[in-house]
Amino acid sequence: MNKIISALLAGIIFGVGITLSGMVDPNKVVNFLDVAGDWDPSLMFVLGGGVITTTIAYRFIFAQNKPLFAEDFHLPTLLKIDTKLLFGSALFGVGWGLIGYCPGPAVASIGFRFEEPLIVVVSMLAGILLFKVTSKA
């Protein structure tokens, strides 16, 4: 139960943060990526604020033996930079540039606009499943 409540709390803060940041506006995202046009650098401040805060907090968190409500920290074990990482990230960037949505803002936007983010999130889930099915074969 603790794990569910803490995830809910983290989610609420994420939802408020992503909406406040302006990243839920796909126009703003595209303007951030549009370095040759009317460039809006705001998203660098979103990433910067997120990275600085998390870097400082992680230092203290990883000094603990374990998380408060779990047995251990679940951290990615892969270290190699492989084709999947490069190709998958490049694909993600193409989709991001095409529609102006990455997963976080798309999910959050369901909270205040329905049609567009819902289409994106459902398609995104289909894309995730499609990868799972094709990578198994």
Added chain:
Amino acid sequence: MENFTPYSSLAGGILLGISASILMYLNGRIAGISGIVGGILNNPSAAEKAWRAAFVVGIIGGASVYAYFFPVSIEPREHVTTALLIVGGLIVGFGTAMGGGCTSGHGVCGISRFSLRSITATMVFLVAGIATVYIVNQVIGV
């Protein structure tokens, strides 16, 4: 740069960092949205599905309450059709599943752990996004 919002964007980013820190401190998890959402479908464990679903409900609820008090206005985009949204969404889903993360997992959490994979992934999706917008705006000329 008429729409430049450094303060609210920085404040929003700090909140994302606090969210990621809470999830790591309490549950020992990376706050990567693509992975968390994907796990609701793919992870066989009910306990795994439960915390992931709670996180997503929190995101939608938090955004909803915030937007209730501070309405978000978004200019409609004429060239973005439903078909484009579907294709784009599919590519985003497939790409993040293949690359093992998105803006939150690689961009915020990964860079904060000084993960070389995440730093690489972030540079790649930023460059790919910039190139895509360049092609759409400057070459095709939407």
